[in-house]
Amino acid sequence: MIVEETVNRLLRDTVDLILATPGYSIRAKQDAPRPPGAYADVDFLSDTSVGWEQHELEDNTGDLDITDTITGPREMMMSIGFYKDGAIDNCRKVRTAVTRESIQELFSQGGIALGRRSDVREISEPLESGWEERAQFDIVLNTTGSDSDIIRSIRSVDIGMVFESNGLSYNLNIEVQ
Amino acid sequence: MPINVSEALDGDTAEVITVSRTTGGYVNGLYVKNPPTTFKTLASMQQPSHTELQRLKEGQRDKTLFSFISKKPLLTVNEKEGLPADTFTFKGNTYEVINSGDWSSYGHTSGIAAQL
Numbered sequence: 001m002i003v004e005e006t007v008n009r010l011l012r013d014t015v016d017l018i019l020a021t022p023g024y025s026i027r028a029k030q031d032a033p034r035p036p037g038a039y040a041d042v043d044f045l046s047d048t049s050v051g052w053e054q055h056e057l058e059d060n061t062g063d064l065d066i067t068d069t070i071t072g073p074r075e076m077m078m079s080i081g082f083y084k085d086g087a088i089d090n091c092r093k094v095r096t097a098v099t100r101e102s103i104q105e106l107f108s109q110g111g112i113a114l115g116r117r118s119d120v121r122e123i124s125e126p127l128e129s130g131w132e133e134r135a136q137f138d139i140v141l142n143t144t145g146s147d148s149d150i151i152r153s154i155r156s157v158d159i160g161m162v163f164e165s166n167g168l169s170y171n172l173n174i175e176v177q
Numbered sequence: 178m179p180i181n182v183s184e185a186l187d188g189d190t191a192e193v194i195t196v197s198r199t200t201g202g203y204v205n206g207l208y209v210k211n212p213p214t215t216f217k218t219l220a221s222m223q224q225p226s227h228t229e230l231q232r233l234k235e236g237q238r239d240k241t242l243f244s245f246i247s248k249k250p251l252l253t254v255n256e257k258e259g260l261p262a263d264t265f266t267f268k269g270n271t272y273e274v275i276n277s278g279d280w281s282s283y284g285h286t287s288g289i290a291a292q293l
Contacts, residue, residue, distance in 0.1 A: 012206040025206055032201065032208030033259045042206070 004044045007141065010110045011042045011078055017106075018097040019090055028081065038084035040094075045077040045138065049145070057151070064153035074145040075115060081123075081136040091120045091135035098139065107141070115140035183248045183284035191219040196251060196265040203259075210261065218249035222267060225289055229276075233289065237275055241292035243267070250286045253277040264293065 005027075012025040019040075026035060028043035053072035060067055082091040095117055097103060107113055118138040125132050161172040199213035225244040233242075245251070253274045254262040262274045270292050277288035 009206065023203060023206075026203055026208070027206050030208050032203075032210075033254050033261055034256050035203060036257055036259050 004047075006110065007076060007078065007112060007143070008042050008044060010107070010112065011080065011139070012040075014098065014103055014106060015040050015042070015080060015094055018094050018100075018103070025080075028079070034083075038082075038086055038090075040080055040082045040090065043079040043081070045079050046075075047145070048075045048077070049073075050075055053145075053147075060150075064155070066151040066153065068149040068151050070147040070149070072145050074143050076112070076141045076143055077138055078141065079136060079138050081134065083134050084132060087124075087133040088120070088122060088135040091137060095120055095137050111143060113142045115142045186219045186221060186246065186248050186285065188219075191221040191246075191248070192267070193217050194220045194222075194245075194247070194265045194267050196249070196263050198252070198263050200260055216249065218247050218251075220245045220247035220251075220265075220267075229289060232276060234275075237291060241270075243272060243290050244287070245290055246285050246287045248285060250279070250281060251277055251288060251290075253288065265290065 008027050012027065015025040016022050024038070025040040025042055028041035050073040053070045056069045056071075058067045058069065080091070080094065082088070082094075098114055098117070104114065117140070120135055120137050123134045123136055125134055155177070157176040159174040159176065161174075163170040163172060195215055195217050197213040197215050199210045201208055201210040203209070223244045223246075225242050229244055230238050230242075251263045251265070251274045252260070253276060254260065264271055264273045266272075272290035272292050274288055275291045277286060280287055
């Protein structure tokens, strides 16, 4: 099962690789100070199911139960934001470079595939010390969500009955195994 | 010679608070805090005035706040150095320094702290 942090880490590594700057990107929304220099942050936005999940039922070898393996295609939208010096150029560069074959291979190894990307958005912000250069784009990744469940077998059924006739009643209990 | 305001801070006007200070850095994109160092200092804890409240950033005014004057410097977050803000315990609650003014020429630090 793809967990959010795995995808987030993969995108962080991808951004660092494209910009050839180790440690450039961080996970968004941490309760921590911002990095002193220019940086990028990677944020999870949404995880959308595409169609219905597939259920594969498999007999368990050790007991009478059944294992239900559930898989379904997902579209995971992530946001990559760039801050401070070179933010717009870096954002444009990363948005284009995610289509590189080497990056596709990296995604494939991580169990994801590039779906689509938004435009690069210029979102510079005026701060106390002046304008801070900022840019951002969304990236939609295709992946597979999975889950599993144990379906318990019905080992026995209890049937209770009351038979009434001529003022008499008879209780009958049957256990089917 | 400036007046040393910290001389006015004593057991009658201030209380002892335990301050926790830490450093940290980003490792693989996640901020990792180092083990904190702690120290005690005398601080006069008061309710912030309406003027002080107006100095706070958006969204901070509805927190439980204290205005403080401390004998030792208390530091707020330092984005240039990537350092988190000091925290301290006061009457069983933990507070984070969200605003800090350097009055070291007069022997004290004044600022505002918000309950975590």
